[in-house]
Amino acid sequence: MHTRLIILIAFAIGISACTPQKKVLYFQSAENAGLPIYSPPENEVFALKVVPNDILLVDIYTLNPEALPGFTQNLERPIVDNRTAYEKGFVVDEAGYIELPLIGKTFVSGLTLTETKDTLANRLKKFILEPTVTVKKMSFKLSILGEVGKPGLYYVRNERVTFSEAIAMAGDLSDFGNRKTVKVFRKVDGKIHQIPIDLTTQNVLSSSGMIMHPDDIIYVEPVRGKRFNNISPGLGLFTSILTTTVVVLTFIINQSRP
Known part of the structure; x- marks a missing residue:
């Protein structure tokens, strides 16, 4: 009788240790x-488009970077910039505009990256000699x-x-x-x-x-x-000890019987 009770307790503990499927x-x-x-x-046919709150990495290259130092780069000697993408990037505002030096705000929401690049390059031509623009979406x-x-x-x-x-x-x-x-x-x-x-x-x-x-x-x-693998190590150890105890007690009881 005692042996059956111990076995039932061990079984109940094992079942309670399992995590219900709905909880995971x-x-x-x-x-x-x-x-x-x-x-x-x-x-x-998928084309990545610009949406509000995007972070765009915009690099501008020109044959005459000395005219605007810090803003443009030389195609043959690009500048090494160790800032993070967020620090270097330009954020598209809620209205869909991106703001760059010289050209100010430009509407880019809904444009592909190629269309955005061409739009910025065309506006920069008023200030920079033969600009080459690259645009990458960092978000x-x-x-x-x-x-x-x-x-x-x-x-x-x-x-x-x-x-x-x-x-x-x-x-x-x-x-x-x-x-x-x-x-x-x-x-x-x-x-x-x-x-x-x-x-x-x-x-x-x-x-x-x-x-x-x-x-x-x-x-x-x-x-x-x-769910049967979500048993805590401590509870699993306790269950193992309890099972071993049941086996030992069962053996002792059987040996003590005439």
Whole structure:
């Protein structure tokens, strides 16, 4: 009787040590609210565009940099600048304007990086001899969460990145990542949509080439089996000791019986 009681106590402790699945899942309220499903167009033509609050790195080169020292650079001898991207960058304001020396404010919201570069270069021609302008978006970021090797916030230095490349940046899915229920959350026309991805099907061959957009969120849910691995080390040790005690007591009781 005592042995059965001890076994039941050990079993109850083991079950209570498991973390319920609902406590480890993200975005449950969003999922229950029924976010609309978004299907990216096949062979999507993606062009990175400027939006308010972007940070743009603008470099200006000219054949005569001595005319405006500190503002322009020589194409053959570029200046080494050790400032961070944020310190060097120009912020696009809420109205969509960027402000540079000489030319003042220029509206760039909604333009591609190439269009922004050409717009700035044309305005600079009034003040600089044959300006060459480069523009890079320093605020292109992705949030990769859940069961991946290195979850976190990732800044993309290229003008485009695919879903498979983003997963690779985060160290691939962990052993506990649910390959069937990967989700991408994306703002489309001002509303959040979800893009479900099943990595176990052949459809992933097209999904993995899907182009990521700035501020996309990739979320990898844990498999249900993970909850049995969320037992604290101290509680696990206690359970092991209790189990050993049960085995020893059972042996002693059996030996003491006539």
